[in-house]
Amino acid sequence: MTHLLIVDDDLAIRRTLELHLSQHYQTTLAGNVEEALSIANVPDVILLDICMPGINGLEAIPKFKLQWSNCRIIIMTAFHDMQSTIVAMQRGADEYIYKPIDIFELDRAIQQAINYQKSCIDKNLVIPTVIQPTIVGSSPSMRKIFKTIGKVANTCATIMITGESGTGKEMVAKTIHHASDRHNKPFIAINCAALVDSLLEAELFGYKKGAFTGAVADQAGKFQLAHNGTLFLDEIGELSPIIQAKLLRVLQEQQVNPLGSQDSISINSRIINATNADLEHAIEKKQFRKDLYYRLQVVNIHLPPLRQRKSDLPELVSFLLSKASKMLGRQVNKVAVGVMDKLYQYDWPGNIRELENTLTKAAALCCGEIITLADLPDNIAQHPTKLNMTPNRDTQAESNKQAIYSLKEMEKKHVAKVLHYTNWHKGHACEILGISRPRLQRLIAQFNLVKSE
Numbered sequence: 509m510t511h512l513l514i515v516d517d518d519l520a521i522r523r524t525l526e527l528h529l530s531q532h533y534q535t536t537l538a539g540n541v542e543e544a545l546s547i548a549n550v551p552d553v554i555l556l557d558i559c560m561p562g563i564n565g566l567e568a569i570p571k572f573k574l575q576w577s578n579c580r581i582i583i584m585t586a587f588h589d590m591q592s593t594i595v596a597m598q599r600g601a602d603e604y605i606y607k608p609i610d611i612f613e614l615d616r617a618i619q620q621a622i623n624y625q626k627s628c629i630d631k632n633l634v635i636p637t638v639i640q641p642t643i644v645g646s647s648p649s650m651r652k653i654f655k656t657i658g659k660v661a662n663t664c665a666t667i668m669i670t671g672e673s674g675t676g677k678e679m680v681a682k683t684i685h686h687a688s689d690r691h692n693k694p695f696i697a698i699n700c701a702a703l704v705d706s707l708l709e710a711e712l713f714g715y716k717k718g719a720f721t722g723a724v725a726d727q728a729g730k731f732q733l734a735h736n737g738t739l740f741l742d743e744i745g746e747l748s749p750i751i752q753a754k755l756l757r758v759l760q761e762q763q764v765n766p767l768g769s770q771d772s773i774s775i776n777s778r779i780i781n782a783t784n785a786d787l788e789h790a791i792e793k794k795q796f797r798k799d800l801y802y803r804l805q806v807v808n809i810h811l812p813p814l815r816q817r818k819s820d821l822p823e824l825v826s827f828l829l830s831k832a833s834k835m836l837g838r839q840v841n842k843v844a845v846g847v848m849d850k851l852y853q854y855d856w857p858g859n860i861r862e863l864e865n866t867l868t869k870a871a872a873l874c875c876g877e878i879i880t881l882a883d884l885p886d887n888i889a890q891h892p893t894k895l896n897m898t899p900n901r902d903t904q905a906e907s908n909k910q911a912i913y914s915l916k917e918m919e920k921k922h923v924a925k926v927l928h929y930t931n932w933h934k935g936h937a938c939e940i941l942g943i944s945r946p947r948l949q950r951l952i953a954q955f956n957l958v959k960s961e
Contacts, residue, residue, distance in 0.1 A: 513551035580621035597658025645820035661687040671811030674861030677782035693737030701746035719768025745785030848918035
């Protein structure tokens with residue numbers, strides 16, 4: 509019988525999980541990591557909390573892996589941040605489930621862990637203490653991306669990052685690099701759409717003195733500069749057929765020939781590429797090589813547009829305002845009534861880049877510490893309301909006063925408004941908010957929202 513070890517300092521959670529799981533599995537309970545490590549029976553799957561007294565869950569993962577090399581670990585936590593998710597996955601966790609726990613999601617994770625248990629391979633991973641770039645968001649799509657980053661960062665797999673312009677593809681590439689065992693080696697980026705073929709070839713592969721007019725000295729190419737590190741090829745879909753063929757050869761042979769040289773130079777660069785183009789369509793039109801496409805897309809990470817992850821807006825606004833304030837030397841940390849509503853209603857065709865530019869401009873122009881509707885660009889401030897939610901007199905009066913709310917209060921107001929608009933139809937509310945049902949349940953509990961009569 510499969511043996512589950514439940515490690516959580518919350519007795520109520522341990523008992524609830526035992527009640528549910530003991531019908532199908534042998535279960536053992538532990539209130540902390542030290543107690544769990546003293547258990548004699550070898551567990552097949554460990555359900556592990558992060559925040560516990562003494563040794564925390566992230567610190568415990570390698571200890572469990574050392575003691576029980578074939579066990580599978582499922583993290584259970586209320587933390588939704590990128591760094592905890594990536595580090596947990598890197599250290600050997602198989603899944604990352606958020607509290608309050610969705611029982612169906614937990615059951616699926618346990619079954620998947622059992623299915624994979626026999627093929628488990630113990631890995632000794634080097635974990636960087638700090639993951640420098642920060643990707644903000646706790647929506648289901650972003651949590652999935654964090655887990656993928658944690659799984660692939662320390663592999664040599666070539667990664668293709670897809671998504672619309674402004675979604676943060678280079679930020680994801682930098683996060684993968686800094687989360688990998690190459691983090692202390694160079695991260696070299698080049699925009700493939702910014703240079704004509706002759707210059708791009710010279711930039712990528714390097715050249716020898718005298719190779720062409722103006723080549724007055726030897727120049728190492730980006731592949732050489734990224735040796736043992738990461739080379740990020742942005743806008744890969746813009747490569748010409750000639751450069752595509754040469755790039756394919758480099759990827760196959762792991763060698764480059766600088767222009768004007770007959771000698772090959774071995775390279776060891778981790779390749780991450782990005783595109784906002786539909787490369788499969790380009791392949792059909794004979795504009796992109798199919799063999800190169802398969803070389804570049806060993807792993808695909810797709811970044812959703814901001815309009816599909818609007819539940820992340822409060823976190824994004826808070827983070828980007830803090831960043832803008834630091835850059836501008838100001839303290840802008842509040843928004844007036846109506847500002848968050850306008851940010852939610854706008855579709856953000858420029859995605860995170862457009863949001864950051866908007867907030868930076870607003871922080872620069874606002875009077876004091878508060879961003880008001882007057883500080884937003886006209887195309888956002890005058891954007892028509894999509895949800896037909898007619899405010900009553902009290903709500904209108906409150907809006908006219910231009911009261912000031914924290915971002916958390918604005919999130920609460922928005923969730924409450926959507927629930928009221930949908931008459932508490934949670935499926936419809938999830939569609940409007942762009943979040944999962946468990947996430948909506950957590951917000952309802954967090955904000956103590958109740959359906960009015």
